[in-house]
Amino acid sequence: MPSFDLDSYLQTQVERVEQLLRSRSDEMGVQVPPRLLESMRYSLLAGGKRLRPVLCLAFAEAVLKQSNVPRMVEDCACALEFIHTYSLVHDDLPSMDNDDMRRGRPTNHKVYGEAMAILAGDSLLTDAFALVAGGPEPVRGVLCRELAVASGSSGMVGGQVLDIAEDRPAHIDYLTRMHRLKTGALIRAACRMGVLAAGGDADALARADVYGDSVGLAFQIADDVLDVTGDASSMGKPVGADAAAGRFTFPAVLGLEESKQLAARKVAEAIDAVKTLEPHDGPLAALARYSVERRS
Amino acid sequence: MPSFDLDSYLQTQVERVEQLLRSRSDEMGVQVPPRLLESMRYSLLAGGKRLRPVLCLAFAEAVLKQSNVPRMVEDCACALEFIHTYSLVHDDLPSMDNDDMRRGRPTNHKVYGEAMAILAGDSLLTDAFALVAGGPEPVRGVLCRELAVASGSSGMVGGQVLDIAEDRPAHIDYLTRMHRLKTGALIRAACRMGVLAAGGDADALARADVYGDSVGLAFQIADDVLDVTGDASSMGKPVGADAAAGRFTFPAVLGLEESKQLAARKVAEAIDAVKTLEPHDGPLAALARYSVERRS
Numbered sequence: 001m002p003s004f005d006l007d008s009y010l011q012t013q014v015e016r017v018e019q020l021l022r023s024r025s026d027e028m029g030v031q032v033p034p035r036l037l038e039s040m041r042y043s044l045l046a047g048g049k050r051l052r053p054v055l056c057l058a059f060a061e062a063v064l065k066q067s068n069v070p071r072m073v074e075d076c077a078c079a080l081e082f083i084h085t086y087s088l089v090h091d092d093l094p095s096m097d098n099d100d101m102r103r104g105r106p107t108n109h110k111v112y113g114e115a116m117a118i119l120a121g122d123s124l125l126t127d128a129f130a131l132v133a134g135g136p137e138p139v140r141g142v143l144c145r146e147l148a149v150a151s152g153s154s155g156m157v158g159g160q161v162l163d164i165a166e167d168r169p170a171h172i173d174y175l176t177r178m179h180r181l182k183t184g185a186l187i188r189a190a191c192r193m194g195v196l197a198a199g200g201d202a203d204a205l206a207r208a209d210v211y212g213d214s215v216g217l218a219f220q221i222a223d224d225v226l227d228v229t230g231d232a233s234s235m236g237k238p239v240g241a242d243a244a245a246g247r248f249t250f251p252a253v254l255g256l257e258e259s260k261q262l263a264a265r266k267v268a269e270a271i272d273a274v275k276t277l278e279p280h281d282g283p284l285a286a287l288a289r290y291s292v293e294r295r296s
Numbered sequence: 297m298p299s300f301d302l303d304s305y306l307q308t309q310v311e312r313v314e315q316l317l318r319s320r321s322d323e324m325g326v327q328v329p330p331r332l333l334e335s336m337r338y339s340l341l342a343g344g345k346r347l348r349p350v351l352c353l354a355f356a357e358a359v360l361k362q363s364n365v366p367r368m369v370e371d372c373a374c375a376l377e378f379i380h381t382y383s384l385v386h387d388d389l390p391s392m393d394n395d396d397m398r399r400g401r402p403t404n405h406k407v408y409g410e411a412m413a414i415l416a417g418d419s420l421l422t423d424a425f426a427l428v429a430g431g432p433e434p435v436r437g438v439l440c441r442e443l444a445v446a447s448g449s450s451g452m453v454g455g456q457v458l459d460i461a462e463d464r465p466a467h468i469d470y471l472t473r474m475h476r477l478k479t480g481a482l483i484r485a486a487c488r489m490g491v492l493a494a495g496g497d498a499d500a501l502a503r504a505d506v507y508g509d510s511v512g513l514a515f516q517i518a519d520d521v522l523d524v525t526g527d528a529s530s531m532g533k534p535v536g537a538d539a540a541a542g543r544f545t546f547p548a549v550l551g552l553e554e555s556k557q558l559a560a561r562k563v564a565e566a567i568d569a570v571k572t573l574e575p576h577d578g579p580l581a582a583l584a585r586y587s588v589e590r591r592s
Contacts, residue, residue: 031450036457040449090418095410114391115460118414119453122386122421126448129425133441141436145429152422153336154327157415161332164411 006286013057017050017077024078028127039112039120040127044085046103049294051219051287052084052190053077058284059194059208062277072135073197076143079128080190083151086124087186089117091160125151135197143193150189155181168248175253176217183223184216191215210273211284215291218266221259222292224249228256230295263292302582309353313346313373320374324423335408335416336423340381342399345590347515347583348380348486349373354580355490355504358573368431369493372439375424376486379447382420383482385413387456421447431493439489446485451477464544471549475516476509483515484508506569507580511587514562517555518588520545524552526591559588 021044029037060073092099092107093114099107109117132143149155159182168174191212195204228251250259270288278284317340325333356369388395388403389410395403405413428439445451455478464470487508491500524547546555566584574580 028449031454033449033454033457033461035461036449036454086418090414093411093414095414115389116457118386118389118391119457121418123449123453125418125421126444126451126453129440130444130448133437133444135437137437138433141429141431141433141440144425144437144440148422148426148429152426153324153329153332153419155422157419157422158327158329158332161329161412161415165329165331 004281004283004286006283006290009283009286010054010290013054014050016057017053017081018045020053020074020078021045021081024075024131028130032123035112035116036119036123039108039116040123042111043089043102043108043120044082044124046105048103049296050081051291052080052186055187055190055212055215055287056080056194056197058287059191059200059204059277060198062274062282062284063195063198063200063204069198072139072143073194075131075135076147076193076197077190079131079147080186080193082124082128082131083147083156083186086121086128087151087156087160089121089124093117096160096164139197139199143196146189146193146196150185155185155189156183159183159185163248170248170253172253175248175250178248179217179220180213183220184213187216187219188212204277207273207277211270211288214266214270214273215288218263218270218288219291221250221263221266222294224251225256225259225263225292226294226296227251260292267292300577300579300582302579302586305579305582306350306586309350310346312353313349313377314341316349316370316374317341317377320371320427324426328419331408331412332415332419335404335412336419338407339385339398339404339416340378340420342401344399345592346377347587348376348482351483351486351508351511351583352376352490352493354583355487355496355500355573356494358570358578358580359491359494359496359500365494368435368439369490371427371431372443372489372493373486375427375443376482376489378420378424378427379443379452379482382417382424383447383452383456385417385420389413392456392460435493435495439492442485442489442492446481451481451485452479455479455481459544466544466549468549471544471546472513474544475513479516479519480509480512483512487511500573503569503573507566507584510562510566510569511584514559514566514584515587517546517559517562518590520547521552521555521559521588522590522592523547556588563588 025041025044056077057069057073060069061067088102089108091097092102093109100110101107108120112120128147129144132147133140135143151157159178162178163182188209191208192205195208227249254262267288271285274284321337321340352373353365353369356365357363384398385404387393388398389405396406397403404416408416424443425440428443429436431439447453455474458474459478484505487504488501491504523545550558563584567581570580
């Protein structure tokens with residue numbers, strides 16, 4: 001049985017996302033002070049895996065059984081990447097992770113200064129809601145709600161606070177909760193928003209929910225594992241940085257082998273959840289495997 | 297003719313807003329890491345004029361002809377203050393205005409550190425959209441859109457970028473555009489959202505628009521004037537700070553007298569815009585006058 005060609009699929013979808021991000025940030029940028037727009041686009045258009053938009057598009061396509069999706073799906077895909085990008089820009093700041101490099105380039109604040117990096121992040125976050133809320137009734141409201149709950153104090157930002165807390169217990173429950181919030185919530189929202197924006201039913205939404213939760217966790221475990229086993233040139237940043245900084249990772253808490261096994265179980269759960277949504281060995285299953293099998 | 301008792305009105309409305317902010321941040325805080333919630337509430341519940349929520353409620357009441365308003369109006373009022381508070385927390389940061397005091401207390405980053413102040417601001421911003429998007433159809437979508445456009449890169453954040461730009465021309469057009477974005481856009485949105493959340497018609501919305509634009513500008517001119525003429529105890533912060541820092545103000549560009557006259561003209565335009573929405577000398581007219589006649 002021919003296996004799904006993930007490389008070709010990802011190439012098509014990532015290029016589609018790049019084009020969408022360029023055109024939406026162009027359209028929205030007409031009234032924006034040029035230096036702010038430049039700083040926003042510097043980080044937004046810096047490449048990356050585009051995992052959240054790709055998952056959003058993949059779920060919409062699975063629901064619609066075609067690759068032609070409504071503009072609302074595309075706008076959700078872009079909004080998810082706006083939010084993800086803002087979180088990276090703020091996390092890299094000197095008072096947070098103090099990272100100088102991101103995706104092989106100097107971080108936003110190294111190029112534009114701290115004040116502009118904070119404001120570029122604030123803008124990307126806010127403009128994400130302008131994009132989604134600019135869509136049609138009746139879905140734009142529920143989509144804004146999904147995005148806000150996943151990103152705010154009881155979602156992504158809450159997870160970042162758990163990550164920088166000084167009194168973190170070195171326990172798998174805390175680590176799992178932290179990542180469910182910090183990266184999992186937005187990945188899960190990406191899957192759910194793809195279904196909702198495409199008009200999917202409650203069953204599809206529930207399946208997207210399980211898939212997103214599992215892939216979100218698997219992806220983060222793989223990130224931690226790659227920091228131990230990856231190489232600097234494919235990562236675009238120094239490896240071993242987490243361990244050197246004494247950061248709190250799955251390999252540090254569970255060990256490397258058990259971390260890999262947990263990630264593999266989560267991938268299997270994700271694939272099982274979507275088996276009624278797509279033909280055998282379709283893009284969702286391939287993306288779930290990719291979440292841990294990637295090299296960067 | 298008995299004049300409107302603004303003091304008593306403001307006392308009632310501000311207390312109502314305080315209660316709403318306490319209860320909404322309580323309800324939303326259940327899943328939030330305690331230190332993050334504490335930092336958010338430190339700034340959110342630090343007092344202040346609550347101008348944006350008060351204007352939102354006042355417009356809803358003018359449309360509905362009663363003080364009993366739907367929960368959607370209350371949630372919009374809170375969301376506006378969430379956004380205003382986040383903007384103050386981020387503006388006070390060392391890399392921006394580097395302010396140590398706000399409303400007579402140490403600024404957020406002085407108490408919680410820079411990283412937490414950035415994240416508390418990010419949360420307040422995001423949670424504002426969760427609040428509005430948690431409302432009923434069909435208004436929640438359009439209300440999210442109003443809030444996002446007013447707050448993002450072509451609104452409030454854009455204005456802050458114009459404010460911190462090094463090459464600002466000392467020209468009234470630049471100063472006016474900067475303030476229309478930096479403070480005016482959210483004040484105008486407060487008025488418009490009050491009308492929209494209360495189910496007002498297109499005429500009421502257009503009147504709220506003119507009023508909000510005029511009051512927003514008048515309010516900012518008055519802020520600059522107060523920095524020259526006010527006293528430290530009623531301001532809760534040092535006066536003369538703008539001039540000392542060489543900041544770009546209406547008195548610096550237009551002179552003190554001409555600034556006061558411009559503010560007075562804007563107040564008159566605002567009052568004229570709402571004369572068909574409320575009985576003679578009602579709360580909206582009184583609030584427009586208050587925007588320049590306050591002492592802090």
